[in-house]
Amino acid sequence: MSILGLSYCPWSPIFWLLASVVVTIMACFFRRQGQKKYKKDTEQTEIFLCGEEVPEAKQRHIRAHNVYWGFFETLKEYYGANMKAHTGIINDYIIWFLVLIAISAVILFIAGGV
Amino acid sequence: MVIILARDIYLNGLHVYTLGASSPNLTIPEHYMVPVRIILEVDAMSIFMAIITATVSLAAAIYSLSFMKGETGQNRFYTLLLLLVAGMFGMELTGDLFNLFVFLEIASIAGAALTAFRTRFADTAEGGFKYIIISATAALIILFAIGILYAQYNLINIGALANVMQYTMLDKIALALLVIAFAMKLGAIPLHMWVPDTYAVAPAGISAMLVVSSQACMYALYRVCFTLFGITLNMYTVGWLVIILGMLSMFVGVTMAIPQTDIKRLMAYHAISQSGYMLLGVGVGLAVLGNPEALATYGRAAMSGGIFHIINHAMYKGLLFLTAGALFYRVGHRDLNRMGGLAHKMKWTAIFYIIGALSISGIPPSNGFASKLLIYESVYRFNPILAIVAMITSILTLASFTKAFYSAFMGAELPEYEEVKEAPKSMIAGMAILAAGIIFFSLFPGLIVDWLAHPAADALISQGAYINGIMGGGG
Numbered sequence: 375m376s377i378l379g380l381s382y383c384p385w386s387p388i389f390w391l392l393a394s395v396v397v398t399i400m401a402c403f404f405r406r407q408g409q410k411k412y413k414k415d416t417e418q419t420e421i422f423l424c425g426e427e428v429p430e431a432k433q434r435h436i437r438a439h440n441v442y443w444g445f446f447e448t449l450k451e452y453y454g455a456n457m458k459a460h461t462g463i464i465n466d467y468i469i470w471f472l473v474l475i476a477i478s479a480v481i482l483f484i485a486g487g488v
Numbered sequence: 489m490v491i492i493l494a495r496d497i498y499l500n501g502l503h504v505y506t507l508g509a510s511s512p513n514l515t516i517p518e519h520y521m522v523p524v525r526i527i528l529e530v531d532a533m534s535i536f537m538a539i540i541t542a543t544v545s546l547a548a549a550i551y552s553l554s555f556m557k558g559e560t561g562q563n564r565f566y567t568l569l570l571l572l573v574a575g576m577f578g579m580e581l582t583g584d585l586f587n588l589f590v591f592l593e594i595a596s597i598a599g600a601a602l603t604a605f606r607t608r609f610a611d612t613a614e615g616g617f618k619y620i621i622i623s624a625t626a627a628l629i630i631l632f633a634i635g636i637l638y639a640q641y642n643l644i645n646i647g648a649l650a651n652v653m654q655y656t657m658l659d660k661i662a663l664a665l666l667v668i669a670f671a672m673k674l675g676a677i678p679l680h681m682w683v684p685d686t687y688a689v690a691p692a693g694i695s696a697m698l699v700v701s702s703q704a705c706m707y708a709l710y711r712v713c714f715t716l717f718g719i720t721l722n723m724y725t726v727g728w729l730v731i732i733l734g735m736l737s738m739f740v741g742v743t744m745a746i747p748q749t750d751i752k753r754l755m756a757y758h759a760i761s762q763s764g765y766m767l768l769g770v771g772v773g774l775a776v777l778g779n780p781e782a783l784a785t786y787g788r789a790a791m792s793g794g795i796f797h798i799i800n801h802a803m804y805k806g807l808l809f810l811t812a813g814a815l816f817y818r819v820g821h822r823d824l825n826r827m828g829g830l831a832h833k834m835k836w837t838a839i840f841y842i843i844g845a846l847s848i849s850g851i852p853p854s855n856g857f858a859s860k861l862l863i864y865e866s867v868y869r870f871n872p873i874l875a876i877v878a879m880i881t882s883i884l885t886l887a888s889f890t891k892a893f894y895s896a897f898m899g900a901e902l903p904e905y906e907e908v909k910e911a912p913k914s915m916i917a918g919m920a921i922l923a924a925g926i927i928f929f930s931l932f933p934g935l936i937v938d939w940l941a942h943p944a945a946d947a948l949i950s951q952g953a954y955i956n957g958i959m960g961g962g963g
Binding site: 378386387390434435437439449452466470478481 | 617618621625626629657661664667669671672678681682685725729740747789824825826829852853858865887891892899900901903930933937
């Protein structure tokens with residue numbers, strides 16, 4: 375029931391889960407080897423930012439529009455063209471619809487068979 | 489009831505139900521050559537869709553108990569919700585083209601009214617308006633196509649029409665109209681632009697149901713291509729048409745999702761992208777339908793992968809919309825730029841989001857991984873480039889959901905959300921139903937593929953069985 379038959383090799387989530395359990399046990403083991411002498415609720419457990427003052431939570435949270443900035447900068451031409459097509463105007467949506475019907479009809483006339 | 493019917497169909501094959509006949513199996517009355525009554529025809533593909541509709545609608549209805557608590561006119565809300573369910577069930581179970589149109593209209597009107605239901609928000613009316621305009625236009629074109637077929641053959645029953653289909657020039661026009669109209673209703677690119685406008689503003693439970701409503705239109709598209717036209721058309725050309733729509737939807741959908749900062753718009757673009765996988769898998773099956781060797785080697789597996797992905801998508805996208813709704817319910821907006829640190833306060837919502845996000849990104853051992861693996865492997869044998877683009881799409885999906893998770897849930901607790909609490913119990917229950925479905929499908933992918941996806945794919949492939957269900961007197 376858990377095995378999915380594929381052409382090359384079967385897939386079973388059970389084996390993956392067993393492997394995950396082994397990795398988790400190993401991770402817990404290594405974690406237990408770590409430093410235990412630190413003092414809770416003192417400056418030892420606070421954020422260290424190269425000796426600089428740590429900004430407030432609101433200021434140090436990176437906001438969504440800043441995430442993947444480099445990705446968007448690299449693909450700005452692609453996004454520019456794409457955003458331009460997304461006008462938000464319903465008339466444009468219907469024009470796309472009519473154009474695509476015409477293209478499909480032409481394709482079916484030419485290569486639709488029989 | 490859906491489960492009982494599914495079991496019966498799995499054991500005994502396709503069922504028909506003739507409305508108003510002396511016997512439900514009497515599809516062609518005495519002294520008649522063709523079926524004249526409204527007939528429900530339920531095969532493995534229809535019941536597969538009905539299972540999805542029933543599960544997601546149940547979760548959405550339970551979720552809405554708390555989500556819609558403060559709203560006025562709740563009796564009207566739940567009436568419309570049931571009307572939407574009826575419309576979707578009707579589309580999936582009918583064996584009649586005109587009935588399909590009627591149920592599509594019912595689902596569309598109910599969906600638009602539910603989208604615009606919370607009139608106190610400025611953007612809901614716009615979302616509902618766009619949805620009804622798009623739906624009405626698509627339905628009009630579908631009705632026109634049905635008219636073309638009726639004018640030629642004097643029939644509107646799918647099985648009876650398939651039996652006499654000659655694939656004339658007029659039939660080609662009808663096919664083009666039907667394919668593109670259903671493609672617009674399911675949100676395939678470049679006909680997708682209404683999807684983020686509508687899904688983002690609808691109540692969260694309704695967004696989840698609109699995903700299923702779009703999938704019902706995808707089912708109608710499959711039914712038209714495989715059952716209504718089937719072997720008469722050039723499967724390779726139409727298959728590639730569906731594949732191209734799928735590829736565009738996958739790639740453009742995910743790349744447009746990444747820059748979104750409205751969490752529900754982001755998810756709506758992912759709904760478009762995931763539809764691409766389903767179109768790709770089933771499109772490959774359609775393209776090789778005329779080649780029995782390729783169909784047996786990888787075509788059927790591609791179709792099963794695409795069909796398995798439909799149920800997976802309904803579960804995880806439904807769940808993700810519900811988590812977005814829970815965030816909106818507590819913080820009062822959908823803007824990821826203003827969120828942060830909410831996992832401190834909304835632990836269950838965060839856990840459900842992680843389950844949904846891992847599944848949609850195809851991370852093992854999730855159900856999303858199992859269906860995508862089926863699609864990758866079989867599509868690779870058809871055309872490796874298609875499989876590579878599908879994998880890149882999956883990576884971008886993970887990137888997008890990581891961004892949304894980080895922006896909404898991670899980071900230190902923000903002062904403006906000090907008072908925020910976990911979502912109410914009924915909303916947690918709604919999310920838990922879909923999360924349980926995801927976990928079950930993840931643990932037993934073989935069971936789902938063998939009992940649901942393969943029979944559904946076989947039902948689409950075997951056009952003769954569907955025709956025989958009507959013309960042979962029923963099952």
